[in-house]
Amino acid sequence: HSLPEEMKMPKRKCHVVVDSTVEALIGALRDNPRGVLIYKDEIDSLLSNFNRYNSSDEGYFLSLFSGTPFKYSRKSNNEHIFLANPYCSIIGTTQPGRLGEQFGGKRMMNGFSSRFLKVYPEIDKMPSWNDTAMPDSVLEEWERIIRKVVAATPSTDQEGKATSIELLFSQEAKLRVIQWKDEVNNKAYAETDSDAVRALCGKLETYLVRFCLVIQIMHCICGESGMDKIEPGTAELAIRLTEYFRNMESRIAPEIETGILDNRFTELLGNLRDSFTTAEAVREALQLGISESSVKRFLRDGGRGFVKKKSHGCYRKI
Structure with missing residues (x-):
């Protein structure tokens, strides 16, 4: 049938x-x-x-x-x-050694890298093993919270489509966020010539607002406040979280910059003139054991931020 x-x-x-x-x-x-x-x-x-x-x-x-x-x-x-x-x-x-390839070069310049919040803790030694377990009461409470978040259903209109809930900033919370933008984020933007840092400043403003939303909703889910506005305490926590990720980015940026090129491509660029052709790069690369397709892909991708195309088949090192 x-x-x-x-x-x-x-x-x-x-x-x-x-x-x-x-x-x-x-x-x-x-x-x-x-x-x-x-x-x-x-x-x-x-x-x-x-x-x-x-x-x-x-x-x-x-x-x-x-x-x-x-x-x-x-x-x-x-x-x-x-x-x-x-x-x-x-x-x-990921591993620190992979950061340059994953987030460096073009991805750092076009804002792709700054869209990711990165965590890079300082770990001096391997943690020890022990038989300590998370208390069941904590696990059960966390599961209850998450299930409550998932089950939270927005209201629907006459056609049955979900309608959004708009949370406005309280006046005090709004002034605190504006103060952060003027005194911290705008200052960081003005004091740098780095396109990557400036891109991060823009994305952190977006994340700050999102953090405010997430934190306020979680306060509501846990019965600690209402869901009618962004409160001053929420804004303060969101700012602290935003600055944490700014600090993480400053720690991880050197890893991205130094890990962009592996030793073979570093040597390749060192052997080439400031301006060079594709044929010259291929000829030099073959002597270093780099395939023709690999070096052409390397050039096509902008040399991971170290090469700029001048014209067809001609490049210069940045």
């Missing part, structure tokens, strides 16, 4: 997405309008696949940060998807 025409394909509800290809992610965002999380134990598996199959992948993730409305057409089944308010969080881990 054929299916009735009015039947709709069931939507796959989820919070965490495993398949992070753009097509799979867009399908998940369509079925989960409240947003999803991409979790990668090794974030390199996500970043290294950008632009492998579609040159617009990285650009899509750049715009996804701002929740930009997005239209997508699946040629396989002639499906057209419109995401009015896409939201996706990404969390993952």
Whole structure:
């Protein structure tokens, strides 16, 4: 028997997405309008696949940060998807030696790197093992909180669509946030010539507002305050959290800069003139054991921030 025409394909509800290809992610965002999380134990598996199959992948993730409305057409089944308010969080881990390749060069200049909040704790020695366990009461309380967050359902309009909840800043909280912008963030922006630092200043302003929203809602979920406005205490906590991530970025930036080039490409650039051609780079690279395709890809990607294209087949070192 054929299916009735009015039947709709069931939507796959989820919070965490495993398949992070753009097509799979867009399908998940369509079925989960409240947003999803991409979790990668090794974030390199996500970043290294950008632009492998579609040159617009990285650009899509750049715009996804701002929740930009997005239209997508699946040629396989002639499906057209419109995401009015896409939201996706990404969390993952990596090694310090991989930071340059993952977040350096062009990704530092175009704001891709500053879209990621980074944590780089000072660990001088390996922690010891012991048999201490998290108390069951703490685990149960945390599960209760998270389930309450997930179950929190916004109101719906007459058509059954979820309506958003708008939280405004209290006057005192608004003045505190403005003070931070004028006295801290604007000052940091004015005192640097680094495009990367300036890009970070812009993204931290976005994160500050988001931190205010998350902290206020969590206070409400835990019964510590209401959900009618952003309170002064919330703004203060959000500012402290924002400055924590600024400090983390300042610690991690040298790792990104020094890890951008491996020894072979460092030697390659050292052997080339300030201005050089593709043929000269290929000839020198072959002597260092670097394949022609690798060096051409290196040049095409802007030498990870160390090379600028002058004209077709001609480059100069920055």
